[in-house]
Amino acid sequence: MTLSVQDLRVYYRTLRGEVKALDGVSFDVADGEILGLAGESGCGKTTLGKSLIRMDGRMKHVGGRVELDGENLPIGDTVKMNPFRFTEVSIIPQYSMSAMNPTRKIGRMVRELLDSRGVTVDLDELHRRLDLVELNRDVLGKYPLELSGGMKQRMVMVISTLLNPSLLIADEITSALDVSTQKAVVTTLKGFRELGFVKSMIFITHDISLTNQLADTIMVMYAGKLAEKAPADAIVNRSRHPYTQLLISSLPEVGVRYAEKKLTGIPGNPPSLLNPPVGCRFQDRCPLAFDKCREEPPAVEVEKDHFVACWKA
Amino acid sequence: MRQYFGRKLLIYGLTFFVAVTVNWMIPRFMPGDPVASMVARARISDPEAVAAMQQYYSNLFGFDQPILAQYFNFWGALFAGNFGISIWAYPLPVSEVIMDAVPYSLGLLIPSILLSWFVGNWAGALAARRKILDNTVLPVGYVLTAMPYMWIAILLCWGFGVVFQVLPVAGGYSFALQPDLSWEFVWSLFQHWLLPFVSLFLVALGGWAIGMRNMIIYELEADYSNYLAALGAPHRLIRRYAFRNAVLPQITGLALQLGVLVAGALVTEIVFSYPGLGSLILKAIQNQDFFLLQGTFLFIVLGVLIANFVIDVVYVIVDPRTRAGMAGATT
Numbered sequence: 001m002t003l004s005v006q007d008l009r010v011y012y013r014t015l016r017g018e019v020k021a022l023d024g025v026s027f028d029v030a031d032g033e034i035l036g037l038a039g040e041s042g043c044g045k046t047t048l049g050k051s052l053i054r055m056d057g058r059m060k061h062v063g064g065r066v067e068l069d070g071e072n073l074p075i076g077d078t079v080k081m082n083p084f085r086f087t088e089v090s091i092i093p094q095y096s097m098s099a100m101n102p103t104r105k106i107g108r109m110v111r112e113l114l115d116s117r118g119v120t121v122d123l124d125e126l127h128r129r130l131d132l133v134e135l136n137r138d139v140l141g142k143y144p145l146e147l148s149g150g151m152k153q154r155m156v157m158v159i160s161t162l163l164n165p166s167l168l169i170a171d172e173i174t175s176a177l178d179v180s181t182q183k184a185v186v187t188t189l190k191g192f193r194e195l196g197f198v199k200s201m202i203f204i205t206h207d208i209s210l211t212n213q214l215a216d217t218i219m220v221m222y223a224g225k226l227a228e229k230a231p232a233d234a235i236v237n238r239s240r241h242p243y244t245q246l247l248i249s250s251l252p253e254v255g256v257r258y259a260e261k262k263l264t265g266i267p268g269n270p271p272s273l274l275n276p277p278v279g280c281r282f283q284d285r286c287p288l289a290f291d292k293c294r295e296e297p298p299a300v301e302v303e304k305d306h307f308v309a310c311w312k313a
Numbered sequence: 314m315r316q317y318f319g320r321k322l323l324i325y326g327l328t329f330f331v332a333v334t335v336n337w338m339i340p341r342f343m344p345g346d347p348v349a350s351m352v353a354r355a356r357i358s359d360p361e362a363v364a365a366m367q368q369y370y371s372n373l374f375g376f377d378q379p380i381l382a383q384y385f386n387f388w389g390a391l392f393a394g395n396f397g398i399s400i401w402a403y404p405l406p407v408s409e410v411i412m413d414a415v416p417y418s419l420g421l422l423i424p425s426i427l428l429s430w431f432v433g434n435w436a437g438a439l440a441a442r443r444k445i446l447d448n449t450v451l452p453v454g455y456v457l458t459a460m461p462y463m464w465i466a467i468l469l470c471w472g473f474g475v476v477f478q479v480l481p482v483a484g485g486y487s488f489a490l491q492p493d494l495s496w497e498f499v500w501s502l503f504q505h506w507l508l509p510f511v512s513l514f515l516v517a518l519g520g521w522a523i524g525m526r527n528m529i530i531y532e533l534e535a536d537y538s539n540y541l542a543a544l545g546a547p548h549r550l551i552r553r554y555a556f557r558n559a560v561l562p563q564i565t566g567l568a569l570q571l572g573v574l575v576a577g578a579l580v581t582e583i584v585f586s587y588p589g590l591g592s593l594i595l596k597a598i599q600n601q602d603f604f605l606l607q608g609t610f611l612f613i614v615l616g617v618l619i620a621n622f623v624i625d626v627v628y629v630i631v632d633p634r635t636r637a638g639m640a641g642a643t644t
Contacts, residue, residue, distance in 0.1 A: 083545070091543050098536040101558070102633075102634060103557055103558055103633060103634075105633075113544060113550070116546050116547050116550045145634055
């Protein structure tokens with residue numbers, strides 16, 4: 001078991017109170033597993049990703065445990081967490097385009113970063129990995145602004161995985177890319193796992209069709225809670241949670257002319273996480289909602305590895 | 314690279330031309346007649362002699378020629394290195410009068426500009442992200458930067474010169490001394506230099522500290538800082554990167570502030586009767602000394618332009634982004 005998250009609660013401190021962005025999420029990621037994390041914006045995907053590596057100043061670890069390779073991750077303590085970062089848990093951030101210091105040559109930045117972690121640069125290994133993502137070795141002597149967006153993205157992917165972390169968090173890394181580049185990124189990430197650069201991975205995206213190409217398991221979140229978690233094909237073909245079903249049915253299909261048939265979304269908006277509703281958080285938008293939804297549905301295993309938090313499932 | 318500097322030099326050349334032209338025009342459009350005041354100074358009552366003197370001086374300074382011819386003559390003389398003869402210090406040439414004053418002004422300006430820049434940036438960087446320091450440096454910085462130059466100068470004069478009576482308040486050195494290379498003279502020079510220096514230094518300091526504090530906070534929130542922190546890089550490395558990137562706008566700021574600082578120095582010199590260019594300008598205006606006024610303005614314009622050019626060069630060295638902009642991106 002690589003990663004085990006138990007009842008994780010992370011709140012944002014704001015002037016109007018606590019925003020319960022992550023309110024009791026439990027899941028496991030096995031060795032070599034790629035977990036796709038999907039959901040609409042504001043559902044807590046990025047909060048979850050950040051919680052596992054570095055919380056920002058407004059985030060507060062309220063409850064729950066995180067274990068990585070059998071060791072407890074002190075996610076609420078930014079100082080104690082430091083030895084785990086980069087070596088055990090690493091991240092490819094949402095902002096790859098601006099993730100590198102603009103006034104340092106890339107090679108020098110990598111060297112200074114590794115030096116500061118007490119690791120000497122293995123240049124051969126670095127070159128090998130650059131070849132792998134089809135980056136010219138010259139990039140190490142360049143400034144970030146001399147690289148194209150896609151090149152920067154690949155460079156950041158190489159840097160983040162350089163110390164072979166156990167867990168890699170890829171946070172919305174394909175959002176700013178065109179479709180063909182998205183495909184290449186997905187292929188590269190798969191390659192990283194095959195070559196053992198990373199043991200397991202959490203791939204955060206709002207693009208459920210892209211997740212399907214990469215992930216072994218897909219976890220759908222809604223309003224800070226787990227809605228459904230199942231193997232990728234089960235989510236796509238046999239989803240049980242009404243939110244997942246609506247999410248998938250709102251995807252456009254190839255070959256359908258939407259001039260004739262209007263593409264529908266999910267009506268309504270996610271609830272405010274400042275004062276989330278009691279019970280199921282999807283109840284206001286759910287077509288199947290009934291009285292029992294006033295109570296909170298537990299995540300139950302309806303078949304093997306298929307967890308659903310819904311009374312109707 | 315050559316194209317970049319070529320363009321810059323062209324802009325500087327143009328600025329120089331316009332500034333010098335305006336400097337030439339200002340004294341000539343001032344009310345008053347310098348020749349008349351010179352003649353009056355001679356206290357001659359014989360009208361024939363007065364007329365002769367007037368004609369002699371008008372001819373000497375070229376005031377008898379049409380205004381356009383005066384303008385072209387001025388440029389011609391300028392390229393020959395001739396700034397004309399001072400009316401106030403007649404018959405000394407303007408260049409000599411200015412050269413006497415320049416060391417005092419530069420001795421005041423260069424240390425105060427550079428030192429306030431370094432200390433201000435250092436204090437600002439230190440204050441960012443440290444609550445207690447931030448709560449002290451910031452208000453003090455605002456108070457300092459809002460102070461008018463002459464006001465703080467007068468305050469210092471009053472405090473150290475009148476109340477405590479520890480430092481002299483006027484002149485470049487003690488009136489009892491003759492300039493020479495003795496310790497006594499150097500000490501006197503230093504004592505007279507201290508208060509004007511401190512007043513210039515303090516006013517500029519606040520602005521740099523505030524600017525740097527804000528820039529550092531911005532850089533520490535930047536994506537690259539977050540990325541490094543997520544990869545467990547120590548604060549030391551992140552702060553070093555942030556400082557280097559935050560200093561860039563401060564360098565531009567220095568270029569922009571130079572003109573203001575020079576003007577501030579002029580006012581400060583007048584308060585302390587410091588024998589630099591500021592006092593010279595005051596005397597030139599009081600005596601309607603066209604040529605001295607032109608000369609000092611020219612010198613200040615040249616100084617500011619050269620300093621700006623140096624900063625342009627420094628910027629290209631420290632920021633790779635300007636370099637890439639010059640050459641076009643390479644793939």
